[in-house]
Amino acid sequence: DGGITQSPKYLFRKEGQNVTLSCEQNLNHDAMYWYRQDPGQGLRLIYYSQIVNDFQKGDIAEGYSVSREKKESFPLTVTSAQKNPTAFYLCASSIVHGLTYEQYFGPGTRLTVT
């Protein structure tokens, strides 16, 4: 089955620790994205990548880092510099129809930092 997987579903960390969230897709999509979702908010873009070994900052990149060594994988590291890391994190990838980028999402990871 084609799709996007994120692991783990729930993640708990102590303050001051870096943590890496996994995102894998087997849809052969070129572009991948990371979003953060907080209660009462829409989705806010953290980073996105159009091709392997290249990525761009989104609207709230501070305190986060990413890598794109393989087309299928786009892990997100939440560093200790992120002031408020507790949130729901969604990974997505997109397929192109003409000039329209249609995004598909993984099931998400709930990160709790105490």
Added chain:
Amino acid sequence: AQTVTQSQPEMSVQEAETVTLSCTYDTSESDYYLFWYKQPPSRQMILVIRQEAYKQQNATENRFSVNFQKAAKSFSLKISDSQLGDAAMYFCAYGQGGSEKLVFGKGTKLTVNP
């Protein structure tokens, strides 16, 4: 910068009835596309429907249809014959033509009453 506004934080509908969710957006571009996404309690984001700005015909997907008013910059979602499984957060999203990035509204929580 483009913005997306969903003015109804919460809506409710009786099972089998019809409900319309509102979305307005602000852009100076002429080439863009719009989406409605559904996020049920599982928190998996599901693409409901897509509309390209150049298309005059409103998109439909089974019980879901949109009313796209380009001059008014309005993109409402109509759900007909509402079902209990339609209960979810619904997010409106805007994408500029040729751009991988989406801008999301803050969402509307839809409750379906039996």
